[in-house]
Amino acid sequence: MGESVAEATITNWLKQVGDKIEAxxxxxxxxxxxxxxxxxxxxxxxLIEQLFGKDDLVQVGQTIAIIETEGxxxxxxxxxxxxxxxVAEVTKMVEAAKESVAAPVDFSDSxxxxxxxVKNIAKEEGVSVAELAAISGTGKEGRVTKNDILExxxxxxxxxxxxxxxxxAPKTVAAPVAQKAAPVSVSGGDEIVEMDRMRxxxxxxxxxxxxxSAHVQSFIEVDVTNIxxxxxxxxxxxxxxEGEKLTYxxxxxxxxxxxxxxxxxxxxxxxxxxxIKKKNINLGMAASLPNGNLIVPVIKNADQLNLVGMxxxxxxxxxxxxxxxxxxxDTQGGTYTVTNVGTFGSVFGTPILNQPQVGILALGAIRKMxxxxxxxxxxxxGIRQKMFLSHSxxxxxxxxxxxxxxxxxxxxxxxxFDVNRDF
Numbered sequence: 001m002g003e004s005v006a007e008a009t010i011t012n013w014l015k016q017v018g019d020k021i022e023a024x025x026x027x028x029x030x031x032x033x034x035x036x037x038x039x040x041x042x043x044x045x046x047l048i049e050q051l052f053g054k055d056d057l058v059q060v061g062q063t064i065a066i067i068e069t070e071g072x073x074x075x076x077x078x079x080x081x082x083x084x085x086x087v088a089e090v091t092k093m094v095e096a097a098k099e100s101v102a103a104p105v106d107f108s109d110s111x112x113x114x115x116x117x118v119k120n121i122a123k124e125e126g127v128s129v130a131e132l133a134a135i136s137g138t139g140k141e142g143r144v145t146k147n148d149i150l151e152x153x154x155x156x157x158x159x160x161x162x163x164x165x166x167x168x169a170p171k172t173v174a175a176p177v178a179q180k181a182a183p184v185s186v187s188g189g190d191e192i193v194e195m196d197r198m199r200x201x202x203x204x205x206x207x208x209x210x211x212x213s214a215h216v217q218s219f220i221e222v223d224v225t226n227i228x229x230x231x232x233x234x235x236x237x238x239x240x241x242e243g244e245k246l247t248y249x250x251x252x253x254x255x256x257x258x259x260x261x262x263x264x265x266x267x268x269x270x271x272x273x274x275x276i277k278k279k280n281i282n283l284g285m286a287a288s289l290p291n292g293n294l295i296v297p298v299i300k301n302a303d304q305l306n307l308v309g310m311x312x313x314x315x316x317x318x319x320x321x322x323x324x325x326x327x328x329x330d331t332q333g334g335t336y337t338v339t340n341v342g343t344f345g346s347v348f349g350t351p352i353l354n355q356p357q358v359g360i361l362a363l364g365a366i367r368k369m370x371x372x373x374x375x376x377x378x379x380x381x382g383i384r385q386k387m388f389l390s391h392s393x394x395x396x397x398x399x400x401x402x403x404x405x406x407x408x409x410x411x412x413x414x415x416x417f418d419v420n421r422d423f
Contacts, residue, residue: 005328007059008032011197015047021067023150028064031197032328035295044150045069070154118144125153198293209355214395217350218404222411224366225385226419227251238423242308246423249285249318249340250310252363255413256338257281257303263406267335269356270397284334284354285314287321288343295321296354298334307423341390342366348388358398361407364388 008030015027026038027047049066052058114122114132122132127149135152137144195203231246238246260267260281269276283302287295297317299305305313320326336357341349342365349362364387371384391407 005032005060005332007057008037008328010052010054010056010058010064011036012054013050014038017047017050019047021045021047027067030058032331035326035328035331036324037328039064041067043067043069044154113143115143115146117146118149121146121149121153125149127153196291196293198291198295202294205355206352209353212355213353213358215350215353215392216395216398216400216403218391218393218400218407219348220389220391220404220407220411222387222389222414223371223384224387224414224417226417227414228366228385230417230419230421234423238311242311242423244308244311244315246311247314248363248366249338250307250314251417252340252410252414253283253285253299253302253310253314253338254305254307255410256283256336256361257305258413259406259409260336261303262409263402265402266359266393266398266406268358268397269335270358270394271356275397278335280333280335282333282335284331284337284357285317286337286339286351287318289324290322295326295331296334296337297321297326297330298332300333336360338363342387348390350390351392353392353394358394358396359403359406360392361410362390362392364390 009032010028011031012029013027014029015021015025021027021041021044023042023044024040027041028039030037030039045067047065048068050064051066052062052064058064118132121127131152132144132149135144135148136142137148139145139148227248231248231251235246238244264277267278267281269278280301281303283299284296285299287297289295297320299310299313299317302310302313317326317330320330334354334357337351337354337360339349339351339360340363341351342363345365346362347367348364351360351362353360366385366387368383369386370381371386372379373382373384389407389411391403393403393406
C-alpha cells in the first residue's frame, strides 16, 4: 500500500463467509485518506472468517480474513461427515493425496514444455506427468498455462469431494442489522441524501484545519502574457514530441517549486510545539473528481523535475484521479499544495490548509485585462493576460513577511518566464 501508509478503513466486503474466491479476485474494499482500493486474494479457496467488519480501522500487516484453500477442503469434509463409511473413504483420499504430494515428481520425461510456475503448482498439488500430458493447454503452441493447471486442480478436487457422501453443516441465518433512521423532510418536497464516505472525510478535514491553524491570506496580481504566448506557440509541438498535453499547471508548479527552494520556511509542518523542516519538496495538486469530491495527489520531489517531467507527472496523477485509479501512496507525503480555482472561472479564492502543511496557493483564472505598460517612450495602456495568486498560510508559524515574500517570488518567476526557452 506504500511505505507512508500505516492504516486503512474497511469500507465494503465484496465476499461473505462461505463464498468461493479465485486467486487475484477482490475480497474487500478499503480506504486510506481519500483513496479507495480493492484488496485481492492471493489464493483460491473459500472465505471462512472475517476478522474485521465494515468501517473498522485496520493496521497494515494485520490479518483481516481467513481463506480455506482447496487443499483444506478435504479436511473440512472429514470433520463434517457422520457416516463411518464416508469418514473412511474421505480419510483414504486424504492419505493418498498426501503421499502423492510427498513423492518427488520428475517432469524431465514430459514431452510438453512446462514453465517453472506450472511445475511448482503441479508438485504442490500432486499432479503427475501423465495428468499433465492429458491437460489441453490454452497457451502458445498448446502450452499449459497457470490458469489451465489451476482449473484442472479445481475440477479434480470438486470431483473428489462430490464422490464422498457428506452431511452439510447447518446454515446460519445472520441476525438483522439495525438500520440508522434517515432524517425525514417536514415539507415532503426536499430530498435528503447522506454524505458519501469521501465527503464525510473532506468535511472532517476542513473543519479540523480551520480549528487547528490561524488562516491568513495574501494576494498578488501576475502578468502571465509571456507564458500564454509561449504555450500557444509550443503546445502542439510539445504534444507531438512528448505525447503529453501541455497545460498551465506544470508551468505554475515549476515556479512554486523554485520559490520553495528560495523560501524553505514554507516547506514545513507543525507537530504540537515543534516545527518539522521537510527535506523533500512534494507538491500536492488539488483535483476535482467527476462525483464532485476533491482529492490531492502528490508530485514527489517536484524541484528535481524539468518541465517535461512535471507535465508528465501532472497529467498522470490528474488522469488517474479522474479514473479512480490512484494508489494510497499517491496522496501521501505532500509538503505544500496548489489548487487551480481558475478552472471554474474564479478570479481568486481563500483555500483552507491541507494539514499539517502550512501553505496552499490558489491559481485564479487567466483573463485579458487593460494594463499600464511602461516603455522608454512613455506609458501606454495595452491588453495583457493577468491572473491572481491567492496564498493562504498558517499564521502560527508563518508571518506576513514570509507568506507575502513567498507568493511574490512565485509571481516574479512567472513574469520572468523566458519566451525563447525550449521545453
